[in-house]
Amino acid sequence: MIQKEENKYTIEDCHKKFAVELNNLVWNLLEKRARTGEEDEEMIHAAHGSCYHWGKIGEPINLQRGEWLISHVYAVLNRAEPSLYHAHKCMEITNEHNFIDFDLAFAYEGMARAYAVNGEESECEKYIKLAIEAGEKIERKGDRELFFNDFESEPWYGMK
Secondary structure: OOOOOOOOOOHHHHHHHHHHHHHHHHHHHHHOOOOOHHHHHHHHHHHHHHHHHHHHHOOHHHHHHHHHHHHHHHHHOOOHHHHHHHHHHHHHHHHHOOOOHHHHHHHHHHHHHHHHHOOOHHHHHHHHHHHHHHHHOOOOHHHHHHHHHHHHOOOOOOOO
16 A cells, blocks of 8 residues: 655744744735724734744744834734834844845834824834835836835824
């Protein structure tokens, strides 16, 4: 009798699969017009989970984007303190690795939105200006359009 070999996954394969799937879940929930409280909680956990798994197998850019996503989720949910905390983490990683282009623009956008949810107008305006300047320098047209589409989306809590 011939035995069929089972699919074998490495721990790295599993981390990558979970990182990608949880990231996609967050975006699906963010795009949903009306989420339940349970879905909001699921979105928070999924954002943290995705970042955790990227932190295990990804590059610094994956961790930077994961911190941005966590900050963004908290900003959307009007959770000021964790939004700002994770925006700062994203900015620290951005500066440490000298990320530019798309990732720099999003790091500034994350800071601006986090300051908006915190009601800190002058810091919000400072980072809005930096985000726009960095966004205009994004090389690839599709990436630039993606950035500005996200940048124009709510919530800005009356700051923009």
